[in-house]
Amino acid sequence: MTMSTTTEPTHAAPLLDLQTLVVSVRRRRRLWSSLALLGLLIGAAVAVLLPPPPTAVAKVLVAHQQDQPNDPGTLIRTDVALLQTTRIAEQALKSLKSSEKPEDFMKDYAGTGLTNNLLQIDVTGAGDAQAVARAKALADAFVADHVRRIREAAEAESKALLDQRDRLREELDQVNKAIGNGTPESGPKASANTESLFARRAELTARITDFGQRAAEARVGTPQLIAGTQVVDAPRAVRHSLPRAAATDAAIGLVLGLVLGLAVAAVGAVVADRPVLRREVAANLGASVITELPRRSAGRLQRRGTRGARERLTASLARSVRGSAEPVSLLELGCAPAAALIALDLAAALAAQGPVSVVDGLPGLRLTHHRRRPAELTVVGEDAPAAAGGEVRFGVGSVSPGTAWADLRYLGTRAVLVVRAGHGSAAWLHTVARQLAEQRITVLGVVLIDPDPRDRTDGTLWDGPRTAPRGQNERPAREDSTRGRQTERPPAWAARVPDSDQEAR
Structure with a gap:
């Protein structure tokens, strides 16, 4: 009689058994629930013990000369960066008649670009009144600086166009003088020279007129940009609700504590390698x-x-x-x-x-x-x-x-x-x-x-x-009656x- 044995293929154990991991983490619920509760208490305590400082907010509409419908937000980001400069901070402090350093004042406010042309300014202070005053001074300083830069750019452009126009006029005077001093000679060469002078005079006249129109347009567009840059939302104090802040911070602390507890429990379960199933x-x-x-x-x-x-x-x-x-x-x-x-x-x-x-x-x-x-x-x-x-x-x-x-x-x-x-x-x-x-x-x-x-x-x-x-x-063990053992x-x-x-x- 021949006995046959069959061997079943052996399967390597997985590196990480998900079922075992879930059970191990669930058995450590005291750890992650305690961390979640601790995070909730810390979040609520932070909201109560560390309330946010008094804050005021203002919104400014900013008009740009290079505004485009498909602008990715580069211009408004530039305005936010300009807001965080010592020149703007110094102008705002001058209007407030404050002796604070501009570098220190820059730490108390921040700018946020809501859209391509809407800038929000958040300012903190010792109280609501001080925060509102700071926000108003900062918004006015930014608007004044933006208007000044627009005017300077327009004046510079207009001056460059007018200077170019004046140079063309001098050249036109020379051409007119050459035409007036021309000899009444006949011949192909004299006719060609006369025609070139008249063509040059016509070209210079057209260019002079174009530069004059462009200089006028540069001055005309400036008032529109100046009028478009203004404070659209007056500075106001931001009201903070302590219950809402406590609930928000507690929820954030609860989630962070829970995530941390689950991570610690999972890592501990994998490292300990203790069978539970x-x-x-x-x-x-x-x-x-x-x-x-x-x-x-x-x-x-x-x-x-x-x-x-x-x-x-x-x-x-x-x-x-x-x-x-x-x-x-x-x-x-x-x-x-x-x-x-x-x-x-x-x-x-x-x-x-x-x-x-x-x-x-x-x-x-x-x-x-x-x-x-x-x-x-x-x-x-x-x-x-x-x-x-x-x-x-x-x-x-x-x-x-x-x-x-x-x-x-x-x-x-x-x-x-x-x-x-x-x-x-x-x-x-x-x-x-x-x-x-x-x-x-x-x-x-x-x-x-x-x-x-x-x-x-x-x-x-x-x-x-x-x-x-x-x-x-x-x-x-039994007592055998026949064999006695x-x-x-x-x-x-x-x-x-x-x-x-x-x-x-």
């Missing part, structure tokens, strides 16, 4: 998740469901302890209180059928000093003598960092791991699985504490050791977890 916990420990218990129960229905899950878990563990020929232990990771409660429930269930003792290997002897420990329950240390005949004993220990791995066999060679989701890193879960395998401790299953309520992944290892807390891997099936040891994806392949 059933699938990841089972894969890293090499054992299936047999049940889940919440860390705390809030609602009545949730408490009822948790109570039912605890009762089922206790009954299953009790069957495993009674039906196992080897001692069974509970090993916790990050949830010592939950492991102590499970041990007390298990001891109570076993005590109903006979004497029971518990080996307390938890850090700090949590079980020995537990407030819910019944007085009749016998709790012993790890160095206690063997259990008496008819007494059921199980151990409770820890696999947290610093555990003495060689001592875990004294608690039990068959173990149920009680693990809190998101507590141990993937590397530490691998370490726990390897150490238990080296100590030849069979892992019956994993009890997951504080799981994600939206986790829908499968925590069962179908290709792993088929163990369960009911002890299907062995038959309880005990028979049992050899236990299946915990599967060794590969150190890397390459070793797994």
